[in-house]
Amino acid sequence: MNPIITRSLTKKFGNFIATNAITFEVLPGEIFGFLGANGAGKTTAMRMLCGLLKPSSGEAFVAGYNVYTQTEKVKKSIGYMSQRFSLYEDLTVKENIRFYGGIYGLSNQQIKDKTAQLLQKLGIEKEAGQLVGALPLGWKQKLSFSVAILHDPAIVFLDEPTGGVDPVTRRQFWDMIYEAANSGVTVFVTTHYMDEAEYCNRVSIMVDGKIEALDTPVALKSHYQADTMNDVFLQLARGK
Amino acid sequence: MHQFLVFVRKEFYHIFRDKRTLLILFGMPVVQIILFGFAITNEIREAKIAVLDQSHDYYSRRLTDKLVASGYLITDQYLQSNNQVETAFKAGEIKMVVVIPAKFGEDFFHQKKVTVQLLADAGDPNTATTLLNYATAIISSYQQELELQNNLPLTINTTVRMRYNPALKSVFLFVPGVMTLILLLVSAMMTSITITREKELGTMEILLVSPLPPAMIIIGKVMPYILLAFVNAVIILSMGVGIFGMPIKGSILLLLLECVLFVLTSLSLGILISTVTNTQQTAMMASMMGLLMPTVLLSGFIFPVESMPEPLQVLSNVMPAKWFIIILKDIMLKGAGLRDIWLQTGILAGMTLFFLGISIRNFKIRLN
Structure with a gap:
């Protein structure tokens, strides 16, 4: 079973249809880019998949669960x-890791092992006792991602994870995403940066609550006879 | 359970690392109690008065001595003539002038009637009224004294006893009032701020996506404040008793339980505020304007409910603080038991459930 399956998934707020009968599947270990202009319904769809919003109709399974x-x-x-940014600035690096590990039900021993691994991997053992607020933004972002996959989830949802980060750090951040995907985690990512869309295995583009296109970046570019994903996006979002 | 403890520990980190929170939590109660207890008080002690004694006989001198012996008044000046009255007031030190007419003793015993004039500086009406009341009371007790000596018939003697607070100490009103205010502040304002803070920072979303049940998130967030508010209640009570000699005539256990109840009421208000606001700023304004101000004005803490206009009296009934102040005073001063205050307790408990009910409903609407 694929990690994310939706069939005619719909969410209405009163008369407004935020997400209009979207149907798609995400494959295991894939990096799935979820694109769309502001207000296209990305966030609503993502919130339904995360269990934050109840859908109005349609079906959805995440990691095999309804x-x-x-x-x-x-x-x-x-x-x-x-x-x-999703860490607590007034907690130290270690305390943040312990907190998120704790609320996901990891045991103290597991948290201890994971913390050591994580600090070593990010090369921030020295900063473990520092308040997160004192770290540079790029580090925070990487730490944030590492904490999100601390409990070894089957799928990780990233909602515009690289907003406001410099290009070098963005590149490093994507290296981390690749590494996670290689180890079997399915990555579902929304982004505004079209160059990042090129890094995804497959990309869907939402316009006005509907998925207008879904394919690999290469296939999309040739289908719309565009040089870059940016052109593809503009063609779709400007509306035919 | 482990999840919950991890959560509560995180909350304590937030509290103990934020100096402003700490200041509000522990600095404010102490400062308020001291301020209200020592500085802001309705009592008048050692007010300066002047005496214009035109009689200069034995009885007028004894009256003057009596006024001073009360401890509330000090004779600062002895005036010689009527012209000096105006000058004395204008100098500003003198709050009241007592004018004793000529032939005071003689008229008292022979005419059976004598008029003592009290002139007060009503620039501050409250002080003036209080001083007049003191002076009148002293003079009438002096009158009774003289009459008894001479066995004059046909006088009505009133004996006044101020029960539950014989010395009329205003601290007895302020300690329950300040305690109510602080508990409300810590429980309602601080919790609404701490919950909206998570919303503002975006961490609330992360918490809601986590396997923590929403109820546990809210309970986890307010739990530390329950503890701290309770600690505060104990601090204020011990200061009230230790420094100001406030009695606790009733059961201490009952008193503490009622404190816990009021903390819960305030928390439910705080949670309610946090469900309708999205930023710390609005949460703070809502708590200040919507809770603290009406509480100070309408709960009977500063202005007696009985002297308010009818509509405000009705309105004061929806202030949880009003009921809690009654409970506190009844237990501490009158030694009331649960049987005497079950109504107020029931009202507070009812309010708590009501606020929690609305909060849960609001929360569900938000999630959908």
């Missing part, structure tokens, strides 16, 4: 990192 009835199991199987 998002209507098994939200608890869904939540245990996913990691989440939002566009807004």
